[in-house]
Amino acid sequence: MIDTAEPDAAPRARYRPSHIAGDARRLSERQRELVALAAALGPRFAERAARHDREASFPAENYEELRQSGLLAICVPESHGGLGAGFETYMLVAAELGRWCGSTALSFNMHAQSSLWAGVVADALDMTPEQRADHERLRTRHFERIVRGGWINAHPFSEGGAAAAGAAPFGTVAHRVDGGYRVSGTKIFASLAGVADGYSVLCTLEHPGQAAGGTLRDALYLAVPADAPGVSVWGDWDPLGMRATVSRNLRFEDVFVPEDARLLPEGLCYQAARRFPHMFSTLSTTYLGIAQAAYDFTVQYLRAELPGMPPVKRRMYPTKQFAVAEMRVKLEAMRALFLQTAREARIDPDQDARMRLYAAHYTVMEHANELCRLAIRTCGGQSMLKSLPLERLYRDSRCGSLMLPWTAELCIDRLGRECLYEDGECDEAIES
Numbered sequence: 001m002i003d004t005a006e007p008d009a010a011p012r013a014r015y016r017p018s019h020i021a022g023d024a025r026r027l028s029e030r031q032r033e034l035v036a037l038a039a040a041l042g043p044r045f046a047e048r049a050a051r052h053d054r055e056a057s058f059p060a061e062n063y064e065e066l067r068q069s070g071l072l073a074i075c076v077p078e079s080h081g082g083l084g085a086g087f088e089t090y091m092l093v094a095a096e097l098g099r100w101c102g103s104t105a106l107s108f109n110m111h112a113q114s115s116l117w118a119g120v121v122a123d124a125l126d127m128t129p130e131q132r133a134d135h136e137r138l139r140t141r142h143f144e145r146i147v148r149g150g151w152i153n154a155h156p157f158s159e160g161g162a163a164a165a166g167a168a169p170f171g172t173v174a175h176r177v178d179g180g181y182r183v184s185g186t187k188i189f190a191s192l193a194g195v196a197d198g199y200s201v202l203c204t205l206e207h208p209g210q211a212a213g214g215t216l217r218d219a220l221y222l223a224v225p226a227d228a229p230g231v232s233v234w235g236d237w238d239p240l241g242m243r244a245t246v247s248r249n250l251r252f253e254d255v256f257v258p259e260d261a262r263l264l265p266e267g268l269c270y271q272a273a274r275r276f277p278h279m280f281s282t283l284s285t286t287y288l289g290i291a292q293a294a295y296d297f298t299v300q301y302l303r304a305e306l307p308g309m310p311p312v313k314r315r316m317y318p319t320k321q322f323a324v325a326e327m328r329v330k331l332e333a334m335r336a337l338f339l340q341t342a343r344e345a346r347i348d349p350d351q352d353a354r355m356r357l358y359a360a361h362y363t364v365m366e367h368a369n370e371l372c373r374l375a376i377r378t379c380g381g382q383s384m385l386k387s388l389p390l391e392r393l394y395r396d397s398r399c400g401s402l403m404l405p406w407t408a409e410l411c412i413d414r415l416g417r418e419c420l421y422e423d424g425e426c427d428e429a430i431e432s
């Protein structure tokens with residue numbers, strides 16, 4: 001075998017980080033444009049990240065820039081004044097944000113949820129003509145608040161029990177009253193708590209005469225204004241990572257929510273969650289971005305190209321080369337699966353596509369942390385100082401695989417089941 005690499009060829013000036021999609025030529029012009037819009041904000045986000053991480057404070061300046069750039073309305077359809085990104089485009093743009101500030105990207109993903117569920121997902125769902133017309137009217141109001149009012153929306157679904165994993169009805173309940181609903185309950189880990197203008201709350205609609213607590217099919221999605229009487233934020237926020245997401249707890253005490261705050265028609269939330277599982281993989285965007293950032297950091301560090309560091313190259317040691325190769329293998333695997341599943345997203349994916357999706361989500365979440373671990377071991381002692389971003393990337397990356405509904409454990413659980421059972425198959429109970 002002849003090695004065609006030319007060791008003596010003129011050196012490239014400096015390392016140039018690759019596009020978040022790897023080969024940007026495969027993207028549409030619009031996709032490249034929107035990723036570039038996010039990339040242009042990135043360096044300022046990165047500059048602010050250390051302070052917000054240290055203080056566990058909300059990066060308000062980043063959100064002001066997201067608002068100015070139009071990115072707050074990234075998933076609002078163009079017909080409603082937004083940037084009109086579809087699912088795949090959103091995934092790329094969100095991953096690019098993750099490269100610069102994990103916390104901003106993660107909370108931004110929560111913000112984007114209501115536009116996606118009420119937008120691209122709702123468009124793909126079965127609705128009666130009346131439901132469709134009603135949904136169009138209500139989402140127009142919601143989108144207007146984002147496009148014209150610059151609203152930031154949180155997406156609280158976690159309650160500390162099985163509901164966030166999709167295994168039980170939400171404990172936060174809604175009752176129908178004149179002109180709307182009354183909502184009561186508690187949510188934990190609500191990114192953007194206290195800074196969002198609205199909380200896109202998942203709850204259970206209780207029907208009169210039925211057993212309290214309802215069923216999974218009674219899930220309801222409501223945009224609750226943050227200043228509605230009865231809404232409060234509580235609890236401390238001093239976590240290991242993702243500190244600038246400010247994911248405190250929320251309480252809803254008999255909050256009146258007008259009927260026009262419905263983000264999906266009654267009864268369709270369950271259908272949406274069942275039929276469009278790719279939506280749950282949007283959380284992985286942040287972690288692909290973090291992995292890319294950790295890889296870029298490592299290459300620049302070993303090439304002695306990091307600003308402010310002594311110009312001591314470390315790239316000539318075979319052990320460093322092995323480690324960085326291992327990181328690259330993981331990064332390419334993550335990216336390939338991420339892109340493929342982002343492109344495959346659609347209503348009612350077949351079993352094969354669902355299994356690939358669990359594998360992709362698991363791979364991104366687990367590899368992101370593994371890549372950061374390798375980066376610290378490879379770059380060495382100086383690289384983990386708080387004056388550099390790597391230790392923050394490491395802490396932030398740890399959070400991905402514990403996020404519901406698809407923790408790493410649950411991905412493996414679902415994947416294992418689907419590997420061994422075809423759609424609709426089950427075993428009879430085994431008598432002991």
Ligand SMILES: Cc1cc2nc3c(=O)[nH]c(=O)nc-3n(C[C@H](O)[C@H](O)[C@H](O)COP(=O)(O)OP(=O)(O)OC[C@H]3O[C@@H](n4cnc5c(N)ncnc54)[C@H](O)[C@@H]3O)c2cc1C
Nearest residue numbers: 155156157158160161162165167189190191242247403404
């Ligand atoms: C930085 C960060 C930001 C977050 N932001 C948000 C946000 O904006 N909105 C939001 O809603 N959440 C958010 N979360 C919460 C996240 O999605 C999870 O809900 C949370 O991490 C779960 O924590 P837990 O300790 O309750 O999980 P666990 O105890 O692992 O799970 C909670 C419950 O789910 C059930 N469960 C777990 N595994 C299984 C299983 N295999 N089968 C069936 N049921 C199971 C169990 O009843 C379990 O007690 C955030 C989390 C982090 C770390």
